[in-house]
Amino acid sequence: MTLALVYHDDYLLHENTPTHPERRERLTYTMDQLREEGVLDHTDVELVEPEAVTEDEILRVHTPDYVGRLKKMSEEGGGALTVDTHVSEHTWDSARLAAGGVTDAVDRVLKGDNQTSFVMSRPGGHHAFADHAHGFCFTNNTAVALKHAQEVYDLDRILLWDWDAHHFDGTQSVFYDDPSVLTMSTHQTGRTLFPGTGYTDEVGEDEGEGYNVNVPLLPKTGDEGYERVVDEVFEPIARQYDPDLLFVEAGQDNHFTDPITDLGVTAQGYASLMNSAVETAEDVCDGRVVASLAGGYGVEGGLPYTNLAVIASLARLDTSNVREPATYEPPADGPTVDGAVSKVKEKLGDYWEL
Amino acid sequence: MILGIDAGGTNYDAVAFEDGSVVSAAKRSADTDDGFETLLAEVVEKVDGSGNAEVDRVVVSTTRVLNSAVQNRLPDCTNVVVPGVGLSPELAYSGDENLVADGCVDHRGRVTEPLEIDGEPSHGVVAVTAKFSTRNPSLETEASESLDAPTVALGHESGGALGFPSRAETTVANAKSKPVFESFESSLHDALDETGIDAPVYYLKGDAAMLSRESARTTPAHTLRSGPASSSLGLVALTERYAETPSLTNAVCVDIGGTTTDVTLVKDGFPALVDEVEAGCISTFYDGVVAVNTTAGGDTRLDEDGLTGVRDGPAVAFGGPSPTPTDALHVLGAVSEGDATAAREALSALGDPEQVAEEVVEGFVSAIAESVRSLEGHEDVPGTVVVGGALADALASRLADRLDCISDVIVPQNAAVCGAVGCAVASVSVRTHVHVDTARGEMTVASAGPEKVEEVETGVEYEEDEARELVARETAEATRRAGGDATLDEIEITAFRSFNVVEDGRVVGQITDATARAEPGRRKR
Structure with missing residues (x-):
């Protein structure tokens, strides 16, 4: 089947606080939408129940000290790692299952069982560093999965595009000196949004110099702006880097209804982002795309439609009717991305032909 | 007292059932016009001779919808879909004509865009299904009021599960089944009125639970596996009551009918189920019993090559037009009821009657054995087989000889009317x-x-x-x-x-x- 959709009901167990933006209904409303659409019964979609990774697999990315702390806090019933990142009794198991979901999704595609995969998991991971965590993230699920992939498969290059509205500070730090994983982030500029990093001059270091790309975008940037970034930054780099696998960290918080960010992407915009990713992957890496849900806090008006859009794109289904209901006022035209794109060209021009 | 009625394609069977026992039983050919009336009168009369026995409820299984579906005799249907936002509405195109209406219900059940239907259905049978209608049925109700169609089925009435394309498909199945079911049930109800039986009527669903008359009229596609469900349930009940097997947990059930033979599977004392039952041109998201149907029954016409798969009427022994396996069993002395001489004469036309009879019965039993073996795909086939239908006694041991996997053969008392008994013991269950x-x-x-x-x-x-x-x-x-x-x-x-x-x-x-x-x-x- 084309798409492996990785999901487990236990992804609903972890909770920060009852009114925290990162809540279980981020997934429940989407799963309702997917069920009602018939996605889970579709012949091109295979529902996969993930297994948790082991502690050793987590230790490929995280320090024993941090893992010990997280595990203990969870075993003792909870606590807070930062002011907005809360541990519950389920957090350690949920984090291992989320990392396991991403790992299974990578395995599925690299073994050739499925052309593409999507992981509908929580908690997220891209703000988790080797030795600490913040931003609603505990273990860097993507990094755990990609380290696993590098260990098990014969891979030279992986292209990771993180399109979450927030800069992927944790993921960037893990692969900052590693040219075998080219990390690229498009996000709302750190001047206006957590975590405040992710500028164009963060290009990687040592052997990894030139293999970290940041595209900070102005608030309100919409579908058109994102499309230009795809055309002028993502695609040229993808073609030149020529990866064996494309990984998309699919943050759905660029959506115009998202309550904690300030961007203007629509469900149709998401469909076209993922279509671009899939088409590029078809050209450069035999269509192998793994995507994983990152942020996205517009639980009712955003996630059901943006998730449907990207999942349908990955399964190569018709997305032309995927949109928000008319009760949501569409976003106004966004600002130009000229500034961001030319900055990227300037800072990364030494490494890539842009 | 409960009346169980099994309305198959060949015969109508009825039992009066009380305190776990069969009090009386009757059988009538489905070919006659007054089938139901005489059947009901007979079964009630037999109870105490007065015909005045108090009936608490009537439970019916029917193959009418199934037969019409597999023979492609269901009417065309216009499928009105209200897909709102999301994947292509084409995923829900299960009608002979599909009409896409504007309007949207969201996952919380809020109407976010009003209904607007552009176009008129070209068929009198109409299905209406809106996305998320189980969270808010108002757009479907509004659509049904604005469409002036004689037969309408609605998505939210067809079942509560999420899954817009399969709900639309099921709604179309219900819409197409409604006319044939309604004609069947009105003839049954006329007969009940004639006989003076005034009791609530239920129909057996394919998952071996029953539904009220009203709910069955709304969702008649539920009856697609009604026939095998009733025989399976009935054979379990009869075995436990009459065959000194107080608890039948796992078994294969075989119901040998006039036109076809049904093989079902019992697991943990109840018919095993599969989901998404379909037949002919209709598909549903309803559960139904695991059933393998062979087009070979006691009345199947024989020719020089053996079984034809077609029924012309009853066996020659019962006044029918052409020789059948029932006639062959007469020649072998395995059955007693009916005109054995006529049966022998009919078989003589095909060759040496003894030899023909042996070959025919052999072929018949092989066909049934093949159905039992095809259950192996499902799960381990249990070692017990329970056989029902009019020819059960005559064929059970031959069937067991044919099947290495079978160690016990049971033909319980009243096996000839097992489907009617299954109806009588059913209970109501709706998802x-x-x-x-x-x-x-x-x-x-x-x-x-x-x-x-x-x-x-x-x-x-x-x-x-x-x-x-x-x-x-x-x-x-x-x-x-x-x-x-x-x-x-x-x-x-x-x-x-x-x-x-x-x-x-x-x-x-x-x-x-x-x-x-x-x-x-x-x-x-």
Whole structure:
């Protein structure tokens, strides 16, 4: 089947606080939408129940000290790692299952069982560093999965595009000196949004110099702006880097209804982002795309439609009717991305032909 | 007293059933016009000679919808879909004509865009299905009121599960089945009136639970596996009652009919089920018993090459036009009822009657054995076979000889009317979907038939045990609406989840979403 959709009901167990933006209904409303659409019964979609990774697999990315702390806090019933990142009794198991979901999704595609995969998991991971965590993230699920992939498969290059509205500070730090994983982030500029990093001059270091790309975008940037970034930054780099696998960290918080960010992407915009990713992957890496849900806090008006859009794109289904209901006022035209794109060209021009 | 009626394609069987026993039984050919009336009169008359016995309920299985479906005799249907936003509406194109209407219901059950139907259905049979209609049926109801069609089936009445394309498909199946089911059930009800039987009437679903007449009229595609469900349920009940097998847990059941033979599987004392039953041109998301159907029965016409797969009428021994396996069994002395001389004469036309008879019976038993073997794909085939139908006694041991996997053969008393007995022992069970949204202040309960939509107090947060009790209560009530009487203890909650609704950083309510049903079983009384 084309798409492996990785999901487990236990992804609903972890909770920060009852009114925290990162809540279980981020997934429940989407799963309702997917069920009602018939996605889970579709012949091109295979529902996969993930297994948790082991502690050793987590230790490929995280320090024993941090893992010990997280595990203990969870075993003792909870606590807070930062002011907005809360541990519950389920957090350690949920984090291992989320990392396991991403790992299974990578395995599925690299073994050739499925052309593409999507992981509908929580908690997220891209703000988790080797030795600490913040931003609603505990273990860097993507990094755990990609380290696993590098260990098990014969891979030279992986292209990771993180399109979450927030800069992927944790993921960037893990692969900052590693040219075998080219990390690229498009996000709302750190001047206006957590975590405040992710500028164009963060290009990687040592052997990894030139293999970290940041595209900070102005608030309100919409579908058109994102499309230009795809055309002028993502695609040229993808073609030149020529990866064996494309990984998309699919943050759905660029959506115009998202309550904690300030961007203007629509469900149709998401469909076209993922279509671009899939088409590029078809050209450069035999269509192998793994995507994983990152942020996205517009639980009712955003996630059901943006998730449907990207999942349908990955399964190569018709997305032309995927949109928000008319009760949501569409976003106004966004600002130009000229500034961001030319900055990227300037800072990364030494490494890539842009 | 309960009347069980098994209306197959060849015969109508009826039993009067009381205190777990068959009190009287009757059989009539389905070929005659007054089949039901004489059948009902006979079975009631036999109870105590007065014909005045008190009937508590009538339960019916029928193959009418199935037969029309496999023979491609169902009417064309216009499928009106209200897909709202999402994937292509084409995924729900299950009609002979498909009409896409504007309008949108979201996952919370809010109407976000109004209904607008552009175009007229070209068929008189219409199905209407809106996305998320089980969370809010109003667009479907509005559409059905605006379309002036003689036969309409609605998505939210067809079942409560999420899955717009399969709900549309099921709704189309119900719409197409309605005319044939209605004509069948009106003739049955005329006969009941004639006979003076005034009791609630139920129909057996393919999953071996029953439904009220009203719910069955709304969702007649539920009856697709009604026939094999009734024989399977009946053979288990008869075995436990009459065959000194107090508890039959696993078995293969074979019901040898006039036109076809049904093979079913019993697991843990109840017919094993599969999901998404389909037949001919219709598909549903309903469960049905695991069933393998062979077009070989006691009345199948024989020619020089053996079984033809076609029934012309009864066996020659019973005045029919052409030789059949029943006639062959007469030649072999394996059955006694009927005109043996006529049977022998008919077989002589095909060759040496003894030799022809042996070959025919051999071929017949092989065909049934092949069906039993094809169950192996499902699970381990149990070592016990229970055989029903008019020819059960004559064929059971031959069948067992044919099957290495079978060690025990049971032909319980009254096996000839096992389907009618299955009806008599059935209970009501409907899969019920309960959705409570206390932020919107609304609850929907969907099962089979019109959905219950009710206001609930806004802002309430239930503890899990309170929410579960609410689900059980609503499911028991839905079971009552479908004609049953389940107690709270008999409700099985198969899926449950509950979470807060947060708006602007405040908890403003709670959503509970559950699937439950009354545990299907057999009535002991």
